[in-house]
Amino acid sequence: MNKEMLNLGSNRSIIRELFEFSKQRKQEIGEDNVYDFTLGNPSVKPNPKFNETLIKIINAGNDSYTHGYTSAAGDNLTRKNIADDLNKRFNTNYTLNNLYMTCGAAASLCIALRALTESKNDEILAIAPYFTEYKVFAESAGATFKVVKPNMETFEINFDELLKELNPNTKAIIVNSPNNPSGVVYKKESLLKLADILKQKEKEYNHAIYIICDEPYREIVFDGLEVPHIPNLYDDTVVCYSYSKSLSLPGERIGYVLVPDKAYDSKNLYLACLGAGRAYGYVCAPSLMQHAIEQCATLTSDMNEYKKNRDLIYNGLTKIGYECVKPDGAFYLFMKALEPDAYKFMERAKKYDIVVVPSDNFGVKGYVRLAYCVSSKTIINSMQAFEKLYKEYNK
Numbered sequence: 001m002n003k004e005m006l007n008l009g010s011n012r013s014i015i016r017e018l019f020e021f022s023k024q025r026k027q028e029i030g031e032d033n034v035y036d037f038t039l040g041n042p043s044v045k046p047n048p049k050f051n052e053t054l055i056k057i058i059n060a061g062n063d064s065y066t067h068g069y070t071s072a073a074g075d076n077l078t079r080k081n082i083a084d085d086l087n088k089r090f091n092t093n094y095t096l097n098n099l100y101m102t103c104g105a106a107a108s109l110c111i112a113l114r115a116l117t118e119s120k121n122d123e124i125l126a127i128a129p130y131f132t133e134y135k136v137f138a139e140s141a142g143a144t145f146k147v148v149k150p151n152m153e154t155f156e157i158n159f160d161e162l163l164k165e166l167n168p169n170t171k172a173i174i175v176n177s178p179n180n181p182s183g184v185v186y187k188k189e190s191l192l193k194l195a196d197i198l199k200q201k202e203k204e205y206n207h208a209i210y211i212i213c214d215e216p217y218r219e220i221v222f223d224g225l226e227v228p229h230i231p232n233l234y235d236d237t238v239v240c241y242s243y244s245k246s247l248s249l250p251g252e253r254i255g256y257v258l259v260p261d262k263a264y265d266s267k268n269l270y271l272a273c274l275g276a277g278r279a280y281g282y283v284c285a286p287s288l289m290q291h292a293i294e295q296c297a298t299l300t301s302d303m304n305e306y307k308k309n310r311d312l313i314y315n316g317l318t319k320i321g322y323e324c325v326k327p328d329g330a331f332y333l334f335m336k337a338l339e340p341d342a343y344k345f346m347e348r349a350k351k352y353d354i355v356v357v358p359s360d361n362f363g364v365k366g367y368v369r370l371a372y373c374v375s376s377k378t379i380i381n382s383m384q385a386f387e388k389l390y391k392e393y394n395k
């Protein structure tokens, strides 16, 4: 069998391993006594209108509509309504023909990467810290995966490091803002600077360099901050979106790829996305979900809960003495470990039943990620454990 696949299937991700640890621990000492910050599973309920819509669709009893195949790229009206919503929000002029419905951002990324990759010479860049699966997706698409080292002060894009990595083989760069794991939202100036650099390099290398914009957290931002729509700043952009986080539907597997007309060779790129969807067997995203999105394209879940949790966890931990990056969005907090080796710190935290993910998995050393999409009670109760852990290091 395929050794790479065997390897991927045999090695569970550290996040899954830690999640299993907390599950076991919860059975031993009780749910409320384990402070599990491992998984990015939304804690906020889906928008009630979404469930009402599902029920209405099912009760209408038109089974071939509800459960039948849609076209490979997705239902026309669903795609049209998504395009209309994006146009209103971002002053664009997308149509259904720019959209391909998928089983969430993971499938969108796999499709975009497969559509763009011609050979192993093609390099896909990710900006650290980055979502671990990018490497798996890029390499499965046949590309070479490279990492742009982080700016350890701000966790914004490190342009010196970016310039070191860009070369004639660069095919695309994945941009994820709001960012998992840092919670940072890249500033408009940074994105404009990125756009300028890429435009120059496109001229120099005489080929397109695409931004693959991975934005499942687009709507989870705090303090009135805006997430710039990257295709408005840089033409050669493909957007990978998902309703997993904004509508709290991670298990329903629904999202899309957006190929704007302005992107270089967009018609062929869109066709290549259709081809990649076909090659992967990712045709016709779940019909029931597509039809529900058709009517709920403008909705989100109640994001106030995450803002409340952001304030609780950031203020609580910094008051104890921990150094944290203040999250502007998503539902992750990046905290400096109290020793250089984040794995050792994670192991010591476990003694207090605090479960966090070491940052090495995201291309950064010396930090841990806390997914604060948990109940506020868990955050409040965890503070005494964090305090004990802090004291152990600062005796």
Ligand code: PLP
Pocket (backbone or CB within 6 Å): 040, 103, 104, 105, 106, 107, 131, 176, 180, 214, 216, 241, 242, 243, 244, 250, 255
């Ligand atoms: N990209 C990022 C940055 C994520 O955090 C996740 C999931 O946590 C994904 C992509 C995959 O999302 P989906 O569940 O929609 O496949």
